[in-house]
Amino acid sequence: MQNKEIIEHKTKKMSQTQFKGLDSDSQVWRNWGGNVEAHPVRIFKPINEEEAITAVRSAIRDGLTIRVAGSGHSFSPLVTTDGLLMSLSELHGITSIDTERRRVRVRAGTPLRDLGPLLWEKGLALTNQGNIDQQEIAGVVSTATHGSGINMGSFSSMVRWIKLIDGTGEVVEIGEDHPQKLLAARTSMGALGVILELELEVSDAYDLQEVITFLTWEEIQDKWESYLMENRHFSFFWCPHDMSPSLYNLNVPKGTPFADRVYVKRYPGALTPDESARSEQNVRRRDRSYRIYPDQDPGNIASFHELEYFVPAKRGLEAVSVAREFMLMKHPDKLYPLEVRFIAAEDSYMSPSYGRESTVLSISGKVGTDYMPYLREFDALMEDFDARPHWGKIHFLNRSRLERIYPALDKFLEVRSELDPNGVFLNKHLRSLFI
Ligand SMILES: Cc1cc2nc3c(=O)[nH]c(=O)nc-3n(C[C@H](O)[C@H](O)[C@H](O)COP(=O)(O)OP(=O)(O)OC[C@H]3O[C@@H](n4cnc5c(N)ncnc54)[C@H](O)[C@@H]3O)c2cc1C
Structure with missing residues (x-):
């Protein structure tokens, strides 16, 4: 009482x-x-x-x-x-740092935008980040949020220890001595418990140099492999229409026709803060890593709703070609760019890049329009590539498909039932997938 x-x-x-x-x-x-x-x-x-x-x-x-x-x-x-x-937004900040081992413990509600400067003060930095830094650390870990780079894992892959409140109300600490539990808890969508604190493996502080170029569809296909191998980060936005760049605030030369062209973003390598960069043309910015990653200010009002699918990297170009054809031929009225990123294989059971290097494709529907049929058709196309959806974006997963595309689902469910035997942390959406 x-x-x-x-x-x-x-x-x-x-x-x-x-x-x-x-x-x-x-x-x-x-x-x-x-x-x-x-x-x-x-x-x-x-x-x-x-x-x-x-x-x-x-x-x-x-x-x-x-x-x-x-x-x-x-x-x-x-x-x-x-x-x-x-x-848990009141539970924020760093609780301990081991600079030698590059390990840091942070409270669950710490926003990424605060974490960058806090780590920098100690000579450390997150190894990779996505396009924005508004999310909380437990939020990005729980959905395997990612940046781009074929040798870079998601936020889940950085986790070495988790403290959470389980479905019986007990506080549980899960470290590397419990590999099955840790691999399950890293990408768990809040379905194992309330995360209080996390330990991340991070990197020494580094600068990034951002190189922006504008290519044709033919040029990006030619450069695909070399860009992937020679850059720490490589991603691009393929634009179906001249209007497309402005919808994601992509800064392209004024008056340049941009239909069927590509906005390419590369970070050639990590630089120590006083190191000079390899000479590159088209360098737009150089700065501390945590200031370079979040290149989009999402503002407060969404104009788009996004879907994002991970396909095996060896079929990445094929999947992107199919997506381009689909957008040009079947949905010329859909103007948001197709974003393409890359991610390393990882071992968190429910990470969309579990066990395979992935090419990640995302498209958006315009808020206020009936975009669902477009996203559903895209989903059907990507099914042929064994695509796995981003947990935090719109998707159409059901249980049978989940079983087909996640080889370690059983291991995850075993840990889930142990930590949350009565389904306290399941809502309707997760119940349809995990029960
Ligand atoms: C504009 C925009 C840009 C984006 N850019 C990227 C990108 O570049 N790369 C990418 O991969 N994704 C991106 N996303 C997706 C986004 O990173 C994920 O959806 C992420 O999970 C959101 O984090 P959040 O803090 O808002 O968590 P929420 O969306 O609020 O929650 C996400 C999940 O985390 C769980 N959770 C949160 N805190 C806890 C806790 N303490 N304990 C247990 N569970 C918890 C929630 O229950 C939920 O299951 C973007 C989204 C938007 C809107």
Whole structure:
């Protein structure tokens, strides 16, 4: 009873503070994209671990399911719940650093935008990052968020230890001495418990030099292999229309026709802060790594909803050619670029790049239009490539397809049942996949 009072008091307090995505008048939580809503009966933003543990135990006692929201940047319905919705954004910052081993422990709610400068002060940096830095560390780890680079893993692959509250309300620490549990927990979509803290393996601090070029479709095909091998990071946006670059704020020369052309982004290599770079043309910026990665300011209002699929890298060019043809011939009215990135193989059971180097293709539908048929057709095309969807983007996975494309699903489910035997951390979306 006492616990319940504490929760209700905090819930009220939280409504007055900011809970990202929450409309405090109607108690509705919305994701950044505006396409997912949650209607929790209870919301809570603990200010320390003890409060988080009390909230979880109290919800379990009251028969509620539990989900945690990060910064709400997933387009898929991962965070929906009619039970308890928690935000760990008050639990942020670094708790310990081992500079020699390049290991750092961080609280779950630490935003990436804070982590970069904090690590830099200690001579360290994240090994890779994606296009934005608004997400929380537990959010990006939980969905295997990634940047680009054929030798670079996702955020999940950086994790060496996790502390979480499991489905019985107990605090569990999972380290490298429990490989099966760790490989399951790294990409777990919040379905194993409430992550409190993580240990990441990071890199020595480094600068990046960003090289931007504009190529034709023929040129990018010719350079595909050499760019992949010779650059730390290589990615590109293929644009179906002259208007496409402006939709993702891609800075291209004014007045240049851009239909069927490519905006290429490369970071040739990591540089120590005082090292001079190899001479390159078309260098747009050089700076600390954490300032170079987030090249897009997503703002507060989404104009697009995204889908992103991982195909085996050895079939990457073929998949991109099929996607280009599909967009040009069947959907010339869809103007958002096709983004293409690359990622190393990794061993986290539910990472979309589990066991295979991948080429990653993403397309977007314009908010306010009926884009679902377009995304569904794209999904069907990519099925021929055994594509695995990004957990945080729109997708059409069902259980039988999940079984087909994730060879280590059983190992993940075994750990899931052990840590959450009563399905406390499952919502409708995850129940359809994991039960
Ligand atoms: C504009 C934009 C740009 C993006 N760029 C990229 C990109 O470059 N690369 C890429 O791979 N993805 C990208 N994404 C996708 C995004 O990185 C992922 O969806 C990511 O998971 C969002 O993190 P978040 O903090 O917003 O978490 P949320 O979306 O709020 O949650 C994601 C998952 O994490 C779980 N979670 C969060 N915190 C905890 C916790 N403490 N304990 C347990 N579970 C938790 C949630 O339950 C949920 O399952 C982008 C998305 C947007 C909108």
